[in-house]
Amino acid sequence: MPEIIKCNFNLFDEGRKYSGHHRNYLLESTIKTCYAPATREGLRQRELFGYLGHGRRQIAGKMRLGEVEAVKLPDGSTLIMENVPSNVTVFFEIAKDGNVEHHQEIIESDPGRVVLGLNRSRVGGFSWAARGVDGGPLGATRMNGFEGFDYVMNPGFSANRGYILEDAETATQEMILESICKLGVAEPDAEKFLRHWVASAQVRALELEEQLEQAAIYEDSLREEMEKHSQKIAELESAVTAGQSLAEARRQIILESAARSVIVVPENVVEAMISMANEQDFHTMVGFFESAGKVDLSRYPLPGQNNQTESLAKQLSPLKPEPPEYGTAAAGYDFEEKEIFGS
Numbered sequence: 001m002p003e004i005i006k007c008n009f010n011l012f013d014e015g016r017k018y019s020g021h022h023r024n025y026l027l028e029s030t031i032k033t034c035y036a037p038a039t040r041e042g043l044r045q046r047e048l049f050g051y052l053g054h055g056r057r058q059i060a061g062k063m064r065l066g067e068v069e070a071v072k073l074p075d076g077s078t079l080i081m082e083n084v085p086s087n088v089t090v091f092f093e094i095a096k097d098g099n100v101e102h103h104q105e106i107i108e109s110d111p112g113r114v115v116l117g118l119n120r121s122r123v124g125g126f127s128w129a130a131r132g133v134d135g136g137p138l139g140a141t142r143m144n145g146f147e148g149f150d151y152v153m154n155p156g157f158s159a160n161r162g163y164i165l166e167d168a169e170t171a172t173q174e175m176i177l178e179s180i181c182k183l184g185v186a187e188p189d190a191e192k193f194l195r196h197w198v199a200s201a202q203v204r205a206l207e208l209e210e211q212l213e214q215a216a217i218y219e220d221s222l223r224e225e226m227e228k229h230s231q232k233i234a235e236l237e238s239a240v241t242a243g244q245s246l247a248e249a250r251r252q253i254i255l256e257s258a259a260r261s262v263i264v265v266p267e268n269v270v271e272a273m274i275s276m277a278n279e280q281d282f283h284t285m286v287g288f289f290e291s292a293g294k295v296d297l298s299r300y301p302l303p304g305q306n307n308q309t310e311s312l313a314k315q316l317s318p319l320k321p322e323p324p325e326y327g328t329a330a331a332g333y334d335f336e337e338k339e340i341f342g343s
Helices: 027-034 037-045 055-060 110-120 173-182 187-260 267-276 279-293 307-316
Strands: 004-010 068-072 078-082 087-094 099-106 125-133 140-152
Touching: 004 087, 004 125, 027 087, 027 125, 027 140, 037 087, 037 140, 055 068, 055 078, 087 140, 099 110, 110 140, 110 187
Parallel strands: none
Antiparallel strands: 004 099, 068 078, 087 099, 125 140
8 A cells, every 4th residue: 555645734824934935826827727637637647756955856847747857967978867756645635724735755766765754754745836927025926837746955935844853753864774675765865865955955054045145235226225215204204394394484574575565565466476476586575565664645645644745645646727818819729619590
């Protein structure tokens, strides 16, 4: 009877603070991928294989591996890589609340026995191999393809294990090797599998460390930009406050100058001057009011002045000549032509 490892985790609970990929998966895309016809067919056909670590997929540069892959090495040589799976996904469900449940049937192979031994030693966990758009810790990650779960040392979701981590005791390498060998794996092979698996995990850890450093640099840069923008906003707010204070001071000066003026300035005219006045206009209007305040209106004939002023006005008015004496020649030319009716 093949052994099955059952796992549960939640997309919104990574279970990690200082390590992990910190991806923000779009729930809709993961559900759509989980129930896509290709995924469902893979489950029925038992073709969603998993491997001991992600290393084989990374080296081959593809998610779906063939039984044998020819890999070009940096020195130009070719490596023939046999890909023996360790497990196969036989159950895969994602709920609307983000809960993921999957069952992994352990294959009767050396990699499968290594996975079983590691799981019994409470070391490592499962990590899915999926296609899509990786948004990283700051963007949105969209999944559009699923190829199974690999067994890795540091699963992205800490709860994606076949055992309860809180109850696990620290397992030494000797204990892990002993557990694997008890499952029928020769000790040299067990050591080889474990050494490669640990090396793959160490490479992944270095990648995660670099990503964390890059994220820290980006965070510092973002914080610096936010501080600059905050300073600019504070300066703008201060300038607006100062401008409002200056405008209010100008308003009071114009109102007081208009009130002291001997010339009656209508209220709507005062408001228009306040709203339209710029720096130059303001000084011009204030100068006008100050000049108007120095004018002595008692020298001018204005309505409402006393009798002396009215007399002065009469004296300054044009003189009207006296009418000519009746009977003189001048009087003869001073007549109005009228029609004369008589009997």
